[in-house]
Amino acid sequence: MTKARKNARQLIGTGMHRVDAAGKVSGETRYLNDMPLKGILHGVVVRSPVPRGILKAVEPDPAYNWTGITVATAKDIPGENVVHMHDRTMPLLAEVGAEVRYRGEPVAVVAAKTLAQASAAAAHIRVEVDPLPPLLTLAEAVAVFKSTPDKFDSMKSQDIVKGDIAKGFAEADDILEGEYEAGHQEQLYLENQGVVVYPQKDGSIFADGSLQCPYFPVHELNDPLQLPPEKIRVRQTPIGGAFGGKEEYPTMLIGYAALPALKSGKPVKITYERNEDILFTPKRHPVWVRYKTGFKKDGTLTAIECDYILDGGAYLTISDVVMFRGILHCALAYRCDNVVIRGKVARTHSMPCGAFRGFGAPQAIWGIESHIDAVAAHLGRAPHEYRQQIHIRPGDSTPTGQILSAENGSTTCLKQALQRADFARKWRQSSQGKLRKGQQKLYGVGLAFLGHGSAFTGDGEAKFKAKGRVELATLANGKPGVNIRVSSTEMGQGVHTIFTQIAADALSLAPEHIRFPLADTAFVPNSGPTVASRTTMVVGNVVYRAAQDLKQQIEAFAAQHFFRGAAATLKDSQLVAKGARPVPFAKVAQAMLKEIGGASGSFQFNLPDSIRWDQTTFKGDSYPGYSWMANIAEVEIDPLTYELAVTRVTAVIDIGRVINPVTAGGQVEGGLTQALGYAVMEKMGTGKNGLYDAARLQTYIIPTALDTPEFDIHFVEYPYTFAPPGAKGVGELPMDGLAPAIANAVAAATGRRLRQIPITPEAIYEAVHGGREGTP
Amino acid sequence: MKNIEKIAFQFPTTLAAALRLQANEKTRGKLLAGGTDLMVQWASGVPTPERVTSLWNLPEISAIRVLADHVEIGAGVTHAFLVDCQPLRTHVPALVAAAGTVGAKQIQARGTLGGNVANASPAGDTAPALLVTDGTVVLASQAGEREVSLSQFWTGYRQIAARPDEIIVAFRLPKRGKARERFRKIGTRRAQAISKVMAASRIRVEKGVIVSAAIALGSVAPTPVRLTQVEQFLAGKKLTPALIAEAEKLAQTTVQPIADIRSTAEYRRWASGRLVRDALEHL
Amino acid sequence: MSNVTRTWKLNGKSVTVRAPAGRRLLDVLRDDLGLTGSKESCGEGECGACTVLVDDEPMVSCLIPVGQLPNGTEILTIEGIARKAAGRVIQQAYIECGAVQCGFCIPGMVVSSYALLQRNPKPSTRAIRDALAGNLCRCTGYAKIIQAVKLAATRLAKRTR
Structure with a gap:
């Protein structure tokens, strides 16, 4: 027994089973739409029928029977009509006399006892708009940018400058340019968006929702609702997938629901059906990116010049930060002394784009990883061998001048991935446009290499100071235990499990004593949004430290109350002191709860003082830590039809300390599968009416179990030692590299470089036969 | 209440009963079998009929x-x-x-x-x-x-x-008898996919000569179509690589596909010929 | 509108429902009977989150008007599968393999897995992929789900020996 305790298993690093799995496999977990709610109203959003115009009228049909129906328009907004995101341009509901800027922009909310009644009534609101000519797509905006740059409407611009770009091009022996494009991508969480807003007697509101960032609505709706943060309480319900899609948007949804809720005094629920969810919630930003690179005969990059333009949609919302993360990843992974990156957010008359796993980085990496392959081909070099030469490694400086520390496994990832996939040999077998002996299909292998910044940009985390608590409590089962209180939300990624592991190890307590209740702003301090690959690294550190703090308090209490002042240690769920019988944790905790009403450990995140960041010049340490990945795709293309199959994907990844290899592996497999969809099938156009053309699951196509490749995923660990347990981010990274790896594999298979995703059979056909696409 | 719930359903238990219902305009209903098309259409906003006659389990x-x-x-x-x-x-x-x-x-x-x-x-x-x-x-x-x-x-x-x-x-x-059949669908993915182009064929070859050929395509015209011109061209000819190439081209010139959300007209035209080739190469 | 009364064997128990004939089985299960384990995601038969077994066949309950299910129909939902020994083996395998993330697709996925293993106790990887192709998952990339079905198959084979 004693021996077993000595060797008690550390949970960090193990594949502990998920704490939330049992309810999910049995169907018992209740998502928002599974909750029985009585006496609520159902809300329906009334929208602009055109993409752009002057809103003339929003009028309920006087002939219709409006009994029992609540209609809220901009006139019902108690305060200023603005959703305060990263600027103050977006109204909560469009106002009569003002311009509507996208098809579907909300103009009113109708609530009734049933959804059918609300929908029927909503159809009787007359929305009159004097149409204006819209600019619907990024392609149109880029055409303006190319022809008349001063007429290009950029909602936000930011440059990164390193060295002297003119000198860099002067030193170059050769220059290569390339443009790369990608369209919208839908998050396609399986559970659609939904919130319920309960108006409270004191005029405050309480919202339940499938949302990632409970504190966002608390701070973003103060102006329109005229409620201070403490009067907006938000609680997460179990989330059926989010991927960024439930980051900023639920704020708007809560705002929409709050209006009829405050007006009627009744709770209002708004949930979208799939079609409405796809049409009117944010997507991944379409991108147009142009690279111009200068290089020596030996391949050394002397200059990287890049224009990176995102389609922000009609309002900025959070697109500035998406663009920032994008430009910070545009040339991150390669050594180069002279760099200019110009980022812009184009305004179009479309639904504002928003957060989606990767947050601008997949678009950047789609460009650079395609382009580096093109440079290698131009130089007559193999892509892997060339990347081994030019990739960034500890001691090198990034485009913002950050010197990479030794805690970056970039080289190891690249080396091991090439070995695991036997890349060099397979590269030689690539078809290059012609079936080789014994090949039935065109075969190609492609590589992408990348880093992904973990946590907020620059000194964002230092400024934000994520807070968290770990507190002693009586658990739902009546037993004493520990609650983790942070605002991080479980959306499938496994945070409830890995934080349980972290707290358990920090406290030396078995996980059955630990609970992580769903985040509720009434009970959790603000540890920040569940975004930016920051949760395990930043909030995990907060939980670790807070748990250590609580441990000390428990030990001090035990020393005093159980061991006559002798130093006590909490170890393996027992309090032990020299020469005394161990006391079970539960007994001590019970006593603490009784005697002093509980205890709570807390911590506030900080960054090393050495971090330097200038948000104006974009110079300095752009992220506290970087995760790395080398990602290899193998493809087979049927020469008969150009149908493409991705057969095998290799990923070697440095995410620092791996807390749970099973959940981390699941993150990677899932992210790679989203990236697979992005690369080869997920396609969404915009019609002349301003609506997406693929707005149902029949038309918006994501991978099925028959479409996914074999995965070979391997972690190498270069921990972020400043923040124990030393994790870096994993959430977004797997989304970053597979699209270019596949495009590079397609180039190796067909001899044609495709510069637009998704790479469909039609696109390959055009590249091979139409000659419209670029050269190899 | 959803629109589908407003539909008056009839559940005849015999074919005779179903035919009786359909014979009379007043009792005639939209025919519904497994619902995998109609239920989807109704869910997506296509107007629902007043009456439905269910044929499921007849x-x-x-x-x-x-x-x-x-x-x-x-x-x-x-x-x-x-x-x-x-x-x-x-x-x-x-x-x-x-x-x-x-x-x-x-x-x-x-x-x-x-x-x-x-x-x-x-x-x-x-x-x-x-x-x-x-x-x-x-x-x-x-x-x-x-x-x-x-x-x-x-x-x-x-x-x-x-x-x-x-x-x-x-x-x-x-029955196909001595003829060979082939089916191939080019979909948007490998399951749960609507076709971009698809082809089926039933071709009989004797001693290297095509005795009879039936080839049909889907998703390239307003209706599923037989490639009669290609079939006539092939009949009686010796199956050679040159013939296959000609048949492929002929198929590409006979179809008049359109572009939609799933594919382009150009690809469909090209792939039509490719699937004809595929059929002929697998005899 | 026409209301129908139907008596089914739902999760092993006799249940009588009265509803408009065109009401979707999914709505009857979730809203009328409180069986919220079956989820709605697309409402058009594409995602499989609402998969249930009807007379042992996996079907999407969002496309079934209840009137079409005659008296005596046997319906098994995730709630019923959770009470079957084989169902629990599958669920445990899902937990152990880390096949669950957000969980929204999982009830439907478990139902499809159960249907497969009833029919084909030793499925190949390809057969598993085929059987699950009507259940979309956006979190996992399916790898651990496929692994879980294999593990469950192995364990169920041992039990029956």
């Missing part, structure tokens, strides 16, 4: 019979049932392959052959495979039964040659 139209020179498949046979029927793999293998590409398991368990044909989508997965059998559709009404050639059954975009009082009860499909 015993008289749910059997498969293997006869001397043809097979008779009840219109109510589900794709799942069809796929599991061993003799059909011998006699109409392209149809079995096609049924196996409809949706996924859940859809195959509900979708019926009759429903797929009556829905008359140019992308109906079973249509090309049915067409190449030179079989017939058996229509029943209170006036009796009649057979319509499958090649004349789809009269236009989502239109069929059945009278309002008629119900599709079965398909009579000649």
Whole structure:
């Protein structure tokens, strides 16, 4: 027994089973739409029928029977009509006399006892708009940018400058340019968006929702609702997938629901059906990116010049930060002394784009990883061998001048991935446009290499100071235990499990004593949004430290109350002191709860003082830590039809300390599968009416179990030692590299470089036969 | 209440009862089998009918019979049932392959052959495979039964040659005999996919010469189509690489596909020829 | 509108429902009977989150008007599968393999897995992929789900020996 305790298993690093799995496999977990709610109203959003115009009228049909129906328009907004995101341009509901800027922009909310009644009534609101000519797509905006740059409407611009770009091009022996494009991508969480807003007697509101960032609505709706943060309480319900899609948007949804809720005094629920969810919630930003690179005969990059333009949609919302993360990843992974990156957010008359796993980085990496392959081909070099030469490694400086520390496994990832996939040999077998002996299909292998910044940009985390608590409590089962209180939300990624592991190890307590209740702003301090690959690294550190703090308090209490002042240690769920019988944790905790009403450990995140960041010049340490990945795709293309199959994907990844290899592996497999969809099938156009053309699951196509490749995923660990347990981010990274790896594999298979995703059979056909696409 | 809940449903338990309902305009309902097309349309906002006559589980139209020179498949046979029927793999293998590409398991368990044909989508997965059998559709009404050639059954975009009082009860499909069949679908992904282009063929070769050829395509025209020009071109000719190349080109010049959300006109045209090549290369 | 009364064997118990004939089985299960384990995601038969077994066949309950299910129909939902020994083996395998993330697709996925293993106790990887192709998952990339079905198959084979 004693021996077993000595060797008690550390949970960090193990594949502990998920704490939330049992309810999910049995169907018992209740998502928002599974909750029985009585006496609520159902809300329906009334929208602009055109993409752009002057809103003339929003009028309920006087002939219709409006009994029992609540209609809220901009006139019902108690305060200023603005959703305060990263600027103050977006109204909560469009106002009569003002311009509507996208098809579907909300103009009113109708609530009734049933959804059918609300929908029927909503159809009787007359929305009159004097149409204006819209600019619907990024392609149109880029055409303006190319022809008349001063007429290009950029909602936000930011440059990164390193060295002297003119000198860099002067030193170059050769220059290569390339443009790369990608369209919208839908998050396609399986559970659609939904919130319920309960108006409270004191005029405050309480919202339940499938949302990632409970504190966002608390701070973003103060102006329109005229409620201070403490009067907006938000609680997460179990989330059926989010991927960024439930980051900023639920704020708007809560705002929409709050209006009829405050007006009627009744709770209002708004949930979208799939079609409405796809049409009117944010997507991944379409991108147009142009690279111009200068290089020596030996391949050394002397200059990287890049224009990176995102389609922000009609309002900025959070697109500035998406663009920032994008430009910070545009040339991150390669050594180069002279760099200019110009980022812009184009305004179009479309639904504002928003957060989606990767947050601008997949678009950047789609460009650079395609382009580096093109440079290698131009130089007559193999892509892997060339990347081994030019990739960034500890001691090198990034485009913002950050010197990479030794805690970056970039080289190891690249080396091991090439070995695991036997890349060099397979590269030689690539078809290059012609079936080789014994090949039935065109075969190609492609590589992408990348880093992904973990946590907020620059000194964002230092400024934000994520807070968290770990507190002693009586658990739902009546037993004493520990609650983790942070605002991080479980959306499938496994945070409830890995934080349980972290707290358990920090406290030396078995996980059955630990609970992580769903985040509720009434009970959790603000540890920040569940975004930016920051949760395990930043909030995990907060939980670790807070748990250590609580441990000390428990030990001090035990020393005093159980061991006559002798130093006590909490170890393996027992309090032990020299020469005394161990006391079970539960007994001590019970006593603490009784005697002093509980205890709570807390911590506030900080960054090393050495971090330097200038948000104006974009110079300095752009992220506290970087995760790395080398990602290899193998493809087979049927020469008969150009149908493409991705057969095998290799990923070697440095995410620092791996807390749970099973959940981390699941993150990677899932992210790679989203990236697979992005690369080869997920396609969404915009019609002349301003609506997406693929707005149902029949038309918006994501991978099925028959479409996914074999995965070979391997972690190498270069921990972020400043923040124990030393994790870096994993959430977004797997989304970053597979699209270019596949495009590079397609180039190796067909001899044609495709510069637009998704790479469909039609696109390959055009590249091979139409000659419209670029050269190899 | 959802619109589908407002529909008046009729559940005849015999074919005779169903035909009686359909005979009278006042009791006639929109025919509904497994609902895998109509329920989707109604959910997406297509106006619902006032009345529906359900054909699900009607015993008289749910059997498969293997006869001397043809097979008779009840219109109510589900794709799942069809796929599991061993003799059909011998006699109409392209149809079995096609049924196996409809949706996924859940859809195959509900979708019926009759429903797929009556829905008359140019992308109906079973249509090309049915067409190449030179079989017939058996229509029943209170006036009796009649057979319509499958090649004349789809009269236009989502239109069929059945009278309002008629119900599709079965398909009579000649066995392939010594001919070879092939089915190939190019979809948007590998399951739960609607086709970009698909082809079915039934071709008989004797001593290196094509004796008869039936080739049909889906998703390239308002209706599923037979490539009669290509078929006539091939008949009686020796199967050579040159012939295959010519047939591929000919197919590409005969089809007039359109662009839609799933594919481009150019690709469809090209792929039509490629699938003809595929059929000929697998004889 | 026409209301129908139907008596089914739902999760092993006799249940009588009265509803408009066109009401979707999914709505009857979730809203009328409180069986919220079956989820709605697309409402058009594409995602499989609402998969249930009807007379042993996996079907999407969002496309079934209840009137079409005659008296005596056997319906098994995730709630019923959770009470079956084989169902629990599958669920445990899902937990152990880390096959669950957000969980929204999982009830439907478990139902499809159960249907597969009833029919084909030793499925190949390809057969598993085929059987699950009508259940979309956006979190996992399916790898651990496929692994879980294999593990469950192995364990169930041992039990029956």
